[in-house]
Amino acid sequence: MAPTVATTNDAKPVANGAAAKQNARKRFQDVFPRIRDELVDHVKSLKMPEDAVEYFAKNLDYNVPHGKLNRGMSVTDSAEILLGRPLSEDEYFRTAVLGWCVELLQAMFLVADDMMDSSITRRGQDCWYRLSGVGTIAINDAFLLEGAIYFLLKKHFRSDAYYVDLLELFHDTTLQTEIGQLIDLLTAPEDHVDLKRFSLDKHQLIVIYKTAYYSFYLPVALAMRFAGITDAASYDLAARILVPLGEYFQVQDDYLDCYGTPEQIGKIGTDIVDNKCSWLVNVAIANATPEDRAVLDANYGRKDAEAEQRVKAVYEKLGVKARYEQYEEDSYKRICTLIEQIPAEPASTGELKREVFYSFLHKIYRRSK
Known part of the structure; x- marks a missing residue:
């Protein structure tokens, strides 16, 4: 059973029902065609040839x-939540632009990451680089997705006092994420398997920089x-809550x-065959007998389905699933305790509110996709 959240009203999960969630998603999605057209029109205004404009639009x-x-x-x-009232139409559009900038950043990372990992599928479809006519052009396509962020920020926020703060948030978060990716690639190159490089401490460092900042801290800091x-103290407090939340999310990932189906997660899991420094293998290493470790050393990171199954058999023997379930419960309780540091009743509108962080937590707690 899920642990009971703290008894204050702030701590209750945000549960508006399936219909409300669907409506919220549709409202957000409805903004995309407008900003997509702004980007495509900008490329057209540069007198680019028609095939380049069409390719750019397809990329988006x-x-x-x-x-x-x-x-x-x-x-x-x-x-x-922070403003304590419904957003006006203009406010919603502007915050949705910021949200789509985060999605553009995510898309940029995924296009590049799939190439580096030689991944097959992403979000239930073939990875972009695998499409006919794309290939290594995807490297440039990732740059275009990133550049689109700064076009949108300039177009919609240049006259705002916090424009430079938005630029710094995206630049700083992008660098943090790329540093995390670098550590990951150096720790676990696909062509050289060496489990002595792995550790739970190294995994934590990778996921904090590679995932937590852009997936959790960035959206809240923008809001x-x-x-x-x-x-500055409010941003520091937000980071102290959101970085562990992001770490928990990546362990779930x-x-x-390993254990989710392609239908659930929208891709074929490849961490074992790709020699990824994942939480599961690090837990297995930390608890392995010499015989277990020998199996891991001989089979981890091999492009071989049977070798992958032998690694999973070690996970089963060492009870990695049960260890994950305990980790999830412990993480949930620890993050709730961090959230409780925020006053239950903020002194004024525009201050941090517990509900911001609980809404994140309950979106991912025990997720299956």
């Missing part, structure tokens, strides 16, 4: 709007800027890569 349509959209929608949701929060 294929890679940006088909994910879960949790990161982007969290900007609008968090802004509304905080929009809501007029300027004091590692678990689902």
